Amino acid sequence: MREGQTPARRGRRPGRSGTREAILRAARRSFSERGYDSASLREIATQAEVDPALVHHYFRGKAALFQAAMRMPDLENALTQALQPEAGGVPPRQVGERIVRMLATLWSDRELPRTLAGLMRSAATNERAAAMLREFLGQVVLARLGRDLPEPDRDLRVALVGSQVFGLLVARTLIKIEPIASMPVDELVAAVGPTLQRYLTADLRGSAENPSPGARETRPPADSRAVPSGNA
Amino acid sequence: MREGQTPARRGRRPGRSGTREAILRAARRSFSERGYDSASLREIATQAEVDPALVHHYFRGKAALFQAAMRMPDLENALTQALQPEAGGVPPRQVGERIVRMLATLWSDRELPRTLAGLMRSAATNERAAAMLREFLGQVVLARLGRDLPEPDRDLRVALVGSQVFGLLVARTLIKIEPIASMPVDELVAAVGPTLQRYLTADLRGSAENPSPGARETRPPADSRAVPSGNA
DNA sequence: CACACAATTCATCACTCGGTGAATTCCTTC
DNA sequence: GAAGGAATTCACCGAGTGATGAATTGTGTG
Numbered sequence: 001m002r003e004g005q006t007p008a009r010r011g012r013r014p015g016r017s018g019t020r021e022a023i024l025r026a027a028r029r030s031f032s033e034r035g036y037d038s039a040s041l042r043e044i045a046t047q048a049e050v051d052p053a054l055v056h057h058y059f060r061g062k063a064a065l066f067q068a069a070m071r072m073p074d075l076e077n078a079l080t081q082a083l084q085p086e087a088g089g090v091p092p093r094q095v096g097e098r099i100v101r102m103l104a105t106l107w108s109d110r111e112l113p114r115t116l117a118g119l120m121r122s123a124a125t126n127e128r129a130a131a132m133l134r135e136f137l138g139q140v141v142l143a144r145l146g147r148d149l150p151e152p153d154r155d156l157r158v159a160l161v162g163s164q165v166f167g168l169l170v171a172r173t174l175i176k177i178e179p180i181a182s183m184p185v186d187e188l189v190a191a192v193g194p195t196l197q198r199y200l201t202a203d204l205r206g207s208a209e210n211p212s213p214g215a216r217e218t219r220p221p222a223d224s225r226a227v228p229s230g231n232a
Numbered sequence: 233m234r235e236g237q238t239p240a241r242r243g244r245r246p247g248r249s250g251t252r253e254a255i256l257r258a259a260r261r262s263f264s265e266r267g268y269d270s271a272s273l274r275e276i277a278t279q280a281e282v283d284p285a286l287v288h289h290y291f292r293g294k295a296a297l298f299q300a301a302m303r304m305p306d307l308e309n310a311l312t313q314a315l316q317p318e319a320g321g322v323p324p325r326q327v328g329e330r331i332v333r334m335l336a337t338l339w340s341d342r343e344l345p346r347t348l349a350g351l352m353r354s355a356a357t358n359e360r361a362a363a364m365l366r367e368f369l370g371q372v373v374l375a376r377l378g379r380d381l382p383e384p385d386r387d388l389r390v391a392l393v394g395s396q397v398f399g400l401l402v403a404r405t406l407i408k409i410e411p412i413a414s415m416p417v418d419e420l421v422a423a424v425g426p427t428l429q430r431y432l433t434a435d436l437r438g439s440a441e442n443p444s445p446g447a448r449e450t451r452p453p454a455d456s457r458a459v460p461s462g463n464a
Numbered sequence: 465c466a467c468a469c470a471a472t473t474c475a476t477c478a479c480t481c482g483g484t485g486a487a488t489t490c491c492t493t494c
Numbered sequence: 495g496a497a498g499g500a501a502t503t504c505a506c507c508g509a510g511t512g513a514t515g516a517a518t519t520g521t522g523t524g
Contacts, residue, residue: 019501035357038269041482051503056483058501123407124356125267130407137409156411159403160423163412167399171391175355175362179388180395191392191436195427204423244471244520251471273512283473288513290471 020058022048027069032114036066036122036129066122070132072115075106076140096197097189099145103165104172104185113173120166120174137162145200153204160199168192252290254280259301264346268298268354268361295360302354302364304347308372328429329421331377335397336417339405349405352398369394377432385436392431400424 026048030039041062045052059065107113119136122129142158149157168188171177180188258280262271273294277284291297339345351368354361374390381389400420403409412420 017501035267035269037267038357040480042480052482053484053504054502062482121356124353125270134407134409153411156415156423159409159411162409163399163403164396164427165399166402167395167397170398171395175366177366177391177394179385179391183388187437191388191431194430195396198426199423205419242473242518244518246520249471272510274510284512285474285514286472294512 019048019050019054023050023055023058023065024069027065028111028114028118031066031069031118031122033117034121035118035124036062036126038125041065063128066129067132070115070119070129072112075112075115080140080144094193094197095200096195097193099161099165099196100168100189100192101185103169104188107169107173116169117174120170149200156204157199160204161196164192164195164199251280251282251286255282255287255290255297256301259297260343260346260350263298263301263350263354265349266353267350267356268294268358270357273297298354298361299364302347302351302361304344312372312376326425326429327432328427329425331393331397331428332400332421332425333417335401336404336420339401340417345405348401352402352406381432388436389431392436393428396424396427396431 023044026044027039030044030047033039041055042052044065045055055065059068107116119129119133123133124130141162142155145158145161168180171180172183172188173181255276258276259271262276262279265271273287274284276297277287287297291300339348351361351365355365356362373394374387377390377393400412403412404415404420405413
């Protein structure tokens with residue numbers, strides 16, 4: 001708290017100051033709360049108790065700071081470890097449950113959800129952030145999750161898992177929709193695990209709720225009247 | 233195209249000009265592409281081929297313009313109609329499929345997805361927009377969808393459906409994750425419909441992938457080692 | 465025709481933003 | 495202990511933001 005009384009003498013201050021890390025922390029927080037475009041370097045500098053010009057001194061600008069703040073080797077490592085298939089190598093039966101449990105536990109951590117939320121909030125507005133998020137999902141998740149999946153629909157399976165996980169994350173940590181937000185992990189696992197399991201291993205082209213194969217070529221005929229199919 | 237040659241004489245121009253509607257259209261587009269905070273009144277005015285001050289003349293300011301542009305009685309009506317249960321009143325067997333199909337068809341419309349995308353993009357950054365989205369989801373969707381559901385876990389069911397639908401919408405229209413983004417509606421329905429169906433009607437507390445009841449109290453024992461359960 | 469009012473444009477205001485360059489102070493190394 | 499470089503602060507710049515108020519020109523009503 002250098003504000004107020006002492007008028008902040010210029011020049012280097014004695015001792016190690018950890019300014020760079022302070023900036024990174026403040027940046028992660030600000031980006032995660034406001035998204036890339038709305039976060040401001042000045043406010044980040046203020047929260048880090050640092051002069052705004054220092055942000056430009058340590059990082060080259062806003063874009064570089066964002067990239068530096070949103071690198072998440074920890075999350076990658078955790079994901080890698082948790083998504084590692086059992087020693088056998090064949091996709092086990094409880095992948096779905098394991099994913100939900102792992103994620104729910106992971107994002108009760110301190111820093112990881114921030115970086116993830118920063119990516120997500122920023123991706124809503126900023127195209128480069130969206131590209132970063134896409135790449136993260138593709139490279140890290142798809143690569144590690146999808147390699148043992150059956151070839152047809154492999155990308156689709158991973159994308160579906162991604163969509164459900166994304167929605168869950170938003171509901172639980174960003175928007176805080178209430179039954180989901182404060183729900184014990186075990187119940188979440190029981191509720192959502194089977195969904196992911198089905199996305200990963202079941203037949204995704206079969207008819208909807210008859211798990212029995214055979215009645216598959218039959219299109220549901222007259223139900224399309226609930227859907228306005230014409231438009232302007 | 234009033235820019236360029238004629239230096240845009242001041243004062244009222246003859247005839248009906250439809251300025252208000254032009255501003256609304258431009259606003260919807262801008263908000264849906266950039267989100268509330270990043271959209272600028274000046275750019276909206278430019279796209280509407282109109283003086284920036286006119287935006288303040290017709291609407292009182294940015295917030296009011298946003299609200300005016302994001303009101304979507306059409307979407308509400310479509311949702312209401314499509315979520316209306318069959319004449320009987322009992323939850324039908326194919327609600328899940330119907331929801332996905334309706335949404336996929338709805339957002340191939342022209343204006344509705346814009347307003348919805350505008351709400352979502354803005355909700356990522358702006359708290360008031362988030363409140364609007366929450367309220368819309370709660371009032372319109374939850375109220376109409378949840379009233380025939382079994383009482384225990386009713387909110388949970390609706391919230392789960394919301395999370396999956398939200399993730400799907402983001403993946404398909406905002407972030408454009410690829411297998412999902414350009415997928416025919418029928419395949420989407422087949423892939424995601426059963427998920428929603430299960431969220432709405434199945435037993436959400438049962439064990440994961442054994443749909444057979446009975447082996448439910450059995451905790452999967454040694455699998456929790458894949459999950460770091462302790463944290464700081 | 466005259467008058468109130470709506471529609472439009474212009475010239476600003478007060479702010480905030482990201483970014484730059486020089487000046488000052490301290491640490492490190494010779 | 496002098497020199498070089500790293501860390502910090504200050505004073506700016508140009509651009510863009512939402513917003514305001516006055517001036518100008520048309521429409522509609524009596």
